[in-house]
Amino acid sequence: MDFSWTEEQRLWRRGVRDFAQNEIAPRVREIDETEHIPRDIIEGMAEMGLLAPTVGEEYGGVGADWIMAAIAAEELGRADISLAVPVLYLVEAAWGFIFYQYGSERLKEAYLPQVTRGEAFLGIATTEPEGGSDILGACQTRAEKDGDAWVFNGEKTYISGVRESLEWGGIHLMLTRTADVDEAGHKAFTFFAMPLKGTEGITPTFFDDMGRMGISTGGFALDDVRMPADHQVGEFNRGFYHAMEGFSAARTLIGATCVGASKAALEMGMDHIKMRHAFGRPVASYEGVQFPLADLYTDLAGTELSTYKAAWTMDQKYQHDAATHHDIALAAAMAKLKAPILGFELMNEVADWFGAMAYTKECPVEMGIRGIRSYSIGAEGTPNIMRIIIARELLGQGFLPTLYTEKA
Amino acid sequence: MHIVVCTKYTPDSEAKMSVDEAGNVSWGDSPLIINPWDEYAVEEALLLRDEYGGKVTVISMGPEEALEALKHAVAMGADEAIRVWDDACAGSDTLATSYVLARTIDAIGEVDLVLCGKSAIDAETWQTGVALATRLNVPSLMYTINIAELDPDEGTITVERLLEQGRQVVEASLPAVVGTIKGINEPRYTSFIGIRKAAGMDYPLWTLEDIGADPDRVGESGSGVRWPTVFEPPVREGEAEIIEAETVEEEAQILAEKLLAEKVI
Numbered sequence: 171m172d173f174s175w176t177e178e179q180r181l182w183r184r185g186v187r188d189f190a191q192n193e194i195a196p197r198v199r200e201i202d203e204t205e206h207i208p209r210d211i212i213e214g215m216a217e218m219g220l221l222a223p224t225v226g227e228e229y230g231g232v233g234a235d236w237i238m239a240a241i242a243a244e245e246l247g248r249a250d251i252s253l254a255v256p257v258l259y260l261v262e263a264a265w266g267f268i269f270y271q272y273g274s275e276r277l278k279e280a281y282l283p284q285v286t287r288g289e290a291f292l293g294i295a296t297t298e299p300e301g302g303s304d305i306l307g308a309c310q311t312r313a314e315k316d317g318d319a320w321v322f323n324g325e326k327t328y329i330s331g332v333r334e335s336l337e338w339g340g341i342h343l344m345l346t347r348t349a350d351v352d353e354a355g356h357k358a359f360t361f362f363a364m365p366l367k368g369t370e371g372i373t374p375t376f377f378d379d380m381g382r383m384g385i386s387t388g389g390f391a392l393d394d395v396r397m398p399a400d401h402q403v404g405e406f407n408r409g410f411y412h413a414m415e416g417f418s419a420a421r422t423l424i425g426a427t428c429v430g431a432s433k434a435a436l437e438m439g440m441d442h443i444k445m446r447h448a449f450g451r452p453v454a455s456y457e458g459v460q461f462p463l464a465d466l467y468t469d470l471a472g473t474e475l476s477t478y479k480a481a482w483t484m485d486q487k488y489q490h491d492a493a494t495h496h497d498i499a500l501a502a503a504m505a506k507l508k509a510p511i512l513g514f515e516l517m518n519e520v521a522d523w524f525g526a527m528a529y530t531k532e533c534p535v536e537m538g539i540r541g542i543r544s545y546s547i548g549a550e551g552t553p554n555i556m557r558i559i560i561a562r563e564l565l566g567q568g569f570l571p572t573l574y575t576e577k578a
Numbered sequence: 579m580h581i582v583v584c585t586k587y588t589p590d591s592e593a594k595m596s597v598d599e600a601g602n603v604s605w606g607d608s609p610l611i612i613n614p615w616d617e618y619a620v621e622e623a624l625l626l627r628d629e630y631g632g633k634v635t636v637i638s639m640g641p642e643e644a645l646e647a648l649k650h651a652v653a654m655g656a657d658e659a660i661r662v663w664d665d666a667c668a669g670s671d672t673l674a675t676s677y678v679l680a681r682t683i684d685a686i687g688e689v690d691l692v693l694c695g696k697s698a699i700d701a702e703t704w705q706t707g708v709a710l711a712t713r714l715n716v717p718s719l720m721y722t723i724n725i726a727e728l729d730p731d732e733g734t735i736t737v738e739r740l741l742e743q744g745r746q747v748v749e750a751s752l753p754a755v756v757g758t759i760k761g762i763n764e765p766r767y768t769s770f771i772g773i774r775k776a777a778g779m780d781y782p783l784w785t786l787e788d789i790g791a792d793p794d795r796v797g798e799s800g801s802g803v804r805w806p807t808v809f810e811p812p813v814r815e816g817e818a819e820i821i822e823a824e825t826v827e828e829e830a831q832i833l834a835e836k837l838l839a840e841k842v843i
Contacts (some may be wrong), residue, residue, distance in 0.1 A: 219770030
């Protein structure tokens, strides 16, 4: 057992923190208000190797392992508690890795160098108007073969980065139905790379979000959209499994970024209660403040360990082939279950310490509360879905609630 | 072209310095960083290397902590790094430090240009660069804000120096020692690829013997500066007043009147 960081990890954390605290942290309010991540921040991230870092060097990535990717996610969350920059980062890091593993050579050459340079966006599109986590029931967008091409019809919604993809170019990894679900079950879905910019038959929609304003949320309808065959990503009818792999990666990084944002909020709160006096003594001297602080710090330390254990498990799988998909699904679900909910609770507590100021935009904590709520509601899987995954890994597939729902 | 950059590790610029009763200076638990002024020198060296070819070697005199400065420079993109140290070097002032650096540069051999920051943020003596140039018997181009021209074939360099009187354009022969100041460039951040290299690289340690230095000319015995007493200056007393009025214009008016009354303006 060794909890120390390697030299490379220590230097990377320092490097990312240096960049994020200097270039991102002072502009988080601007990002939140303009609903836009400034171009120079994207370019700076590209120069550092922060865009889709898990992609190999042959496509412009840096081949980061998952602990390194998680360190960056944490530091970006610490700098941008609104979580806009972290969402951009972690979506590309997680789903870029899936595309790097399973995409066709031509498409990887076409898109990944642009993504790692910050000139194109790479996102994920699984959720539909009928639902998100219930892929079998909700994923109804169809892909049908027509000669050498695929033709898509359907609609995706609550998708991060629709505006970015339309403006910059790029692709969303889009899950589609390619077989009869009643017959094939989970083996009825295939991933495709869907460029939104300039694609005939795409009609985008946009949502006015509650938080993480710097990155867009939207959707797109597909009306007889045609794409060449090499836009298929991964094996035919194995898309569900590729999606689960990507979700484990994204959930690990969500854990890390929520830990980072939580640390930032806690540090802001601690600075404030040490300075602020009430009834003749520092606010920090009251047990009514100290006890929640102690509890939150303890929970945060545990969640941090759980999150980096998930990243370590990912590396055991992808670097050493010494862990299974089940191992990473369980570890990532635990990190994703705890970190966003804890972060939301922590920020609410810190808001109490700030008093009235926390209810104004003078105080950054409100951006954190709005931003982290995205992940505690359920982007990349709701808390209850995380609980189902954890219970499934503990009890076995035979006790999945859905089995009994179908029988009833 | 072979460019050598002299670097030093320092406490972080936000470190809280304290002095105990015995006169020992402490920087608290501040992380060690590369001297911020040296980052400009490293960046300029990398830009020149990329334009004219060649390599950048960073050197630092110091105990193991000096690796922080060297690793940062390598993570920025420097090609090679050498740490120079011997226990006898402890307590070196600028006189002794410039001697060690000069001996190191001589030992490296063919060097076209030496860059260093204008000063270090811990001691702020502003002397090491000038002393180094003097010891190497080459031109000293301190406070450089722009390298206007460089001709490695002709062996000449033209720089703009930012002085209190204005900008001074100076041409000199190479090799020369250039002291960089803020504004000459915007130092890059360390990249993932650079960090991977910095973490995995070997950092050779050169001793006084390796550089042919006389142990009597380094450390306290080689230093001209003595520290009879070291103490923390008393905390300045002051009062803060927050001006409140109905409008910003009224607040500004009150502020201006107060500044006039205090003869500040």
